Amino acid sequence: MAERKRSNRGRIFVPRTQVLSAADLHRALVRMAHEIAERNGGLDGVVLVGLQTGGVPLARGIAEALRQAEGADVLMGTLDVAFYRDDIGLRPVLPEAVTEIPCELTGKAVVLVDDVLFTGRTVRAALHALSDFGRARTVQLAVMVDRGHRELPIRPDYVGKNLPTRRDEMVDVSEDGVTIGTLQ
Amino acid sequence: MTHLLSVSDLGRDGIEEVLRVAEAFAEVGTRPIRKVPTLRGKAIATLFFEDSTRTRLSFETAAKRLSADVLSFSVGASSVKKGESVRDTVETIEAMGMDALVVRHPSAGVPVQVSRWVRRCKVVNGGDGWHEHPTQALLDCFTVRQVRGEIEGLRVLVVGDVLHSRVARSQVLAYDALGASVTLVAPGSLLPASLEGWPVEVTDDLDAALPKADVVSLLRLQAERGAGMFVPTLREYTARFGLTARRARLLDPDAVVTHPGPMIRGVEIASDVADLPQAVVTRQVTNGVAVRMAVLFLLLGGAM
Amino acid sequence: MSRPLVLRGGEVLDAVGRRRADVVVADGVVRAVGPDAARDAPSRALVLDAGGCVVAPGLVDLHAHLREPGGEEAETVETGARSAALGGYTAVVAMPNTEPPVDCAAVATEVLALGARAPVEVAVAGAITVGREGERLAPMGELAALGVRIFTDDGAGVQDGALMRRALDYARGLGVTLAQHCEDAALAAGGAMHEGAWSSRLGLPGAPAAAEETMVGRDIALARLTGARLHLLHLSTAGSVELVRRAKAEGLCVTSEVTPHHLVLTDAACAGYDPMFKVSPPLRSREDVERLRDGLCDGVVDAIATDHAPHAPEAKDLPFDEAPPGMLGLETALSVALSFLGLELALACMSWRPAQIAGLAPRQGGPVVEGAAANLCVIDPAATWTVDPARLSSRSRNTPFSGWTFTGRNRHTIAAGEAVVVDAEAQR
Numbered sequence A: 001m002a003e004r005k006r007s008n009r010g011r012i013f014v015p016r017t018q019v020l021s022a023a024d025l026h027r028a029l030v031r032m033a034h035e036i037a038e039r040n041g042g043l044d045g046v047v048l049v050g051l052q053t054g055g056v057p058l059a060r061g062i063a064e065a066l067r068q069a070e071g072a073d074v075l076m077g078t079l080d081v082a083f084y085r086d087d088i089g090l091r092p093v094l095p096e097a098v099t100e101i102p103c104e105l106t107g108k109a110v111v112l113v114d115d116v117l118f119t120g121r122t123v124r125a126a127l128h129a130l131s132d133f134g135r136a137r138t139v140q141l142a143v144m145v146d147r148g149h150r151e152l153p154i155r156p157d158y159v160g161k162n163l164p165t166r167r168d169e170m171v172d173v174s175e176d177g178v179t180i181g182t183l184q
Numbered sequence B: 001m002t003h004l005l006s007v008s009d010l011g012r013d014g015i016e017e018v019l020r021v022a023e024a025f026a027e028v029g030t031r032p033i034r035k036v037p038t039l040r041g042k043a044i045a046t047l048f049f050e051d052s053t054r055t056r057l058s059f060e061t062a063a064k065r066l067s068a069d070v071l072s073f074s075v076g077a078s079s080v081k082k083g084e085s086v087r088d089t090v091e092t093i094e095a096m097g098m099d100a101l102v103v104r105h106p107s108a109g110v111p112v113q114v115s116r117w118v119r120r121c122k123v124v125n126g127g128d129g130w131h132e133h134p135t136q137a138l139l140d141c142f143t144v145r146q147v148r149g150e151i152e153g154l155r156v157l158v159v160g161d162v163l164h165s166r167v168a169r170s171q172v173l174a175y176d177a178l179g180a181s182v183t184l185v186a187p188g189s190l191l192p193a194s195l196e197g198w199p200v201e202v203t204d205d206l207d208a209a210l211p212k213a214d215v216v217s218l219l220r221l222q223a224e225r226g227a228g229m230f231v232p233t234l235r236e237y238t239a240r241f242g243l244t245a246r247r248a249r250l251l252d253p254d255a256v257v258t259h260p261g262p263m264i265r266g267v268e269i270a271s272d273v274a275d276l277p278q279a280v281v282t283r284q285v286t287n288g289v290a291v292r293m294a295v296l297f298l299l300l301g302g303a304m
Numbered sequence C: 001m002s003r004p005l006v007l008r009g010g011e012v013l014d015a016v017g018r019r020r021a022d023v024v025v026a027d028g029v030v031r032a033v034g035p036d037a038a039r040d041a042p043s044r045a046l047v048l049d050a051g052g053c054v055v056a057p058g059l060v061d062l063h064a065h066l067r068e069p070g071g072e073e074a075e076t077v078e079t080g081a082r083s084a085a086l087g088g089y090t091a092v093v094a095m096p097n098t099e100p101p102v103d104c105a106a107v108a109t110e111v112l113a114l115g116a117r118a119p120v121e122v123a124v125a126g127a128i129t130v131g132r133e134g135e136r137l138a139p140m141g142e143l144a145a146l147g148v149r150i151f152t153d154d155g156a157g158v159q160d161g162a163l164m165r166r167a168l169d170y171a172r173g174l175g176v177t178l179a180q181h182c183e184d185a186a187l188a189a190g191g192a193m194h195e196g197a198w199s200s201r202l203g204l205p206g207a208p209a210a211a212e213e214t215m216v217g218r219d220i221a222l223a224r225l226t227g228a229r230l231h232l233l234h235l236s237t238a239g240s241v242e243l244v245r246r247a248k249a250e251g252l253c254v255t256s257e258v259t260p261h262h263l264v265l266t267d268a269a270c271a272g273y274d275p276m277f278k279v280s281p282p283l284r285s286r287e288d289v290e291r292l293r294d295g296l297c298d299g300v301v302d303a304i305a306t307d308h309a310p311h312a313p314e315a316k317d318l319p320f321d322e323a324p325p326g327m328l329g330l331e332t333a334l335s336v337a338l339s340f341l342g343l344e345l346a347l348a349c350m351s352w353r354p355a356q357i358a359g360l361a362p363r364q365g366g367p368v369v370e371g372a373a374a375n376l377c378v379i380d381p382a383a384t385w386t387v388d389p390a391r392l393s394s395r396s397r398n399t400p401f402s403g404w405t406f407t408g409r410n411r412h413t414i415a416a417g418e419a420v421v422v423d424a425e426a427q428r
Helices: A003-007 A020-040 A055-070 A119-131 B010-029 B053-065 B077-082 B084-093 B110-117 B134-148 B166-177 B206-212 B235-242 B281-300 C077-086 C105-116 C139-146 C161-174 C197-202 C209-226 C239-249 C258-263 C268-271 C284-296 C333-338 C343-358
Strands: A013-021 A046-051 A075-079 A110-117 A139-148 A158-162 A168-173 A177-183 B042-048 B069-074 B100-105 B124-128 B157-158 B181-185 B200-203 B215-218 B256-258 C005-008 C011-013 C019-021 C021-027 C029-034 C048-049 C052-057 C059-064 C091-096 C123-125 C150-152 C177-180 C231-232 C254-258 C376-388 C405-415 C416-422
Touching: A003 B042, A013 A020, A013 A158, A013 A168, A013 C231, A020 A055, A020 A158, A020 A177, A046 A055, A046 A119, A055 A075, A055 A110, A055 A139, A055 C077, A075 A119, A110 A119, A110 A168, A119 A139, A139 A168, B010 B134, B010 B166, B010 B281, B042 B084, B053 B069, B053 B100, B053 B124, B053 B134, B053 B281, B069 B084, B084 B100, B084 B110, B100 B110, B100 B281, B110 B124, B110 C333, B124 B134, B124 B281, B134 B166, B134 B215, B134 B256, B134 B281, B157 B166, B157 B206, B166 B181, B166 B215, B181 B206, B200 B206, B256 B281, C005 C405, C011 C343, C048 C416, C052 C343, C059 C077, C059 C333, C059 C343, C077 C091, C077 C105, C077 C405, C077 C416, C091 C376, C091 C405, C105 C123, C105 C139, C123 C139, C139 C161, C161 C177, C161 C209, C197 C268, C209 C231, C209 C239, C239 C254, C239 C284, C254 C343, C258 C284, C258 C333, C284 C343, C333 C343, C333 C376, C343 C376
Parallel strands: A046 A075, A046 A110, A110 A139, A139 A158, B042 B069, B042 B100, B100 B124, B157 B181, B157 B215, B181 B200, B215 B256, C005 C048, C011 C052, C059 C091, C091 C123, C123 C150, C150 C177, C177 C231, C231 C254
Antiparallel strands: A013 A177, A168 A177, C005 C021, C011 C019, C021 C029, C052 C376, C376 C405, C405 C416
16 A cells, blocks of 8 residues: 555556455465464564555554464564655655554564565665664565565565566555556 | 745645654654664755854754755854855855755844745755744644644743744744644733734733643743843843743643743743743754754655 | 937926927027927937927936945946936936035035036035034035035934034025935834834834834924924825925925835835845835825825935845845836826926925926926836846846836936937937
């Protein structure tokens, strides 16, 4: 949704195909939660950080799935990357919501959560931002949709769905599922 | 927004936007590393033709936290005597590749004039004569909103030397735009000659006004304007318009007391009152950095 | 002597009335005036078209700062007089606040000598006090002997009431007029603009109307006390007009002037902090403007005077409260006046009445009749022009009317029989 808001000014998202239903989306979240716990040997030292604004509900969903699977609360925070973007001054960039990192990140395993991975620039900004909160032991990336078209050497660790798209298409992620469409 | 010369350049939406963005920057101020790369490569000059340590430090801290390069130009009385005009100074500084100029000047309107002289620089009014000090009013609103949650509907007293106060002019515009009601509390000799068009009420009875106030903005009595001409003595001024310990007891417990600094303890505010929980003076200073970061960000990198 | 000339096809308008007439000029004198006078003109005469125009006595400015000596970077007697000629003036009174000021015969002689070479008549006003310092009387008798008819400390008023009273007493015997810049210095102190809603909002220190009115009131009382002739310079407030109205009703020898800018601009013009709109006395409120216009229409105000005050560009590129006050006026005054006044009243206020006050009548401002001195202007009431500061003839550029478009403009100026302006172009 971060993607939608940024590119959406003055134009309307017209949905074409639903690629994941709400139930599909939930199943993907649960799977990713399990993968996160498996990869990190539990939840010890794990901090989920949802990227504002699209990644935040997904991070909450993963945290909920982890609580049910592991019986414990995972630390969770939110991050707005507006101040770290590389396109400041090139187009309107405004902070979209609060940044709230629950603890110092030095030594932690941080899992960044976002809805759609596209050019990779938001994730680059997020990596920069995270480094200002301490030196994490590892940073991993969880995205609901990887739609390709990377402009930076960034790859996700956990993917809900790989979804080949055209550049001019839009991907919308909400609690109702994932839809491909265009801006008109 | 091309420049920030007056609070009236912003309007309600603009003020709300500055305050919203300032919240994000206030959070930056709580991080272990209180600096973001947002304005990397931008250059900001502070041009202060009048001494002001705190406003200058606040702007420069804001610029540095945004990773901008800061050039600090202060004009002592001697340079003015050398005869270089403000215009030449501005053109010289801009030619060094500045992206924004923060201008403070003892004469009203100089930032407005500077905005006509620059080619592409953004101009921020850092306080001009008796005219305006927009970032001060914005940080006051930010602080009050932080404490009270909302500004709409609050009753604000602006107390003291309104005549010579740029802060008062900006506050009246800002509080009014955000839906507060403003009452000026001052003797006639410290009020502007005409309040035509000002959305304010006026009284000289601080005791009567105080219990109903949600916000009390104390203005600095410009001591150099001094006793004798505008008020008989400092003692009489304090007796009638100072926030004394006795008067502080009239304050609502939830009221917010602001002061633009530097405070003259014992004149406009009693020493022990300055340390009351209602007084938010240090919080204002902290928030000043976040608000000025927001202003610089919106001018140089933001959505405008 | 310059070449004879004919103003053909116009209407003559002077204090006598309005009639269709050609005007023939030779040897500095009007030789013939009549519907067909052009037919009898000498064959070598220069013929200037006056079709659709009004031929009138030249304008007389009671109040021009020509800046020489001492301020030549802003204006000289020559450039100021050229501006005057372009504006339709055939005489200007040069104000004495030069550096050094016109407070002794030596400086007056210098300015008169410069004026003698200028394209229009340059009369000189002397200072009331030595150095315009308001402390000791200047040698008015010595100056009067050189032909000085008006004395003023303009730029400031004489603050000391007792001194002003003595000056009036002294002047009465000389038959000269004292002209006052009415401003109580203490009340106006620091005032950069009119004190009112705009100054309050802009945070600029203001000069209240009362600063002017208290001195207008004081000096009217002194005129009553002494019986001397008093001229009040550049009135700017409704209250001043009322005071003068009562003084005139009482029969006192009081005359007054207003400037073109005080008749069309208000303090709102200062909103952008452009020092171009800084002037002394300051631009006042809309109400004041209306009352000044009323005063002109009912004769309480006698004259429109420019207060032409050139300032070099760098002087006006200052903070508003530091910039010097003053605006150009000579080249735009007539057009400004015609924007709200009929031609007859405009000419009365700008030609024959000021000529009387300055003691220059009838060679200036007199009726256009055979044998009269040939000081004339030819006004095209239909000509439209836009003020471009860069194209003004003054050395300075500080007009508040940049970009304004006016209808009605001076076309030709005949000074002492010579065509010094032809088709709005200066001839020398």
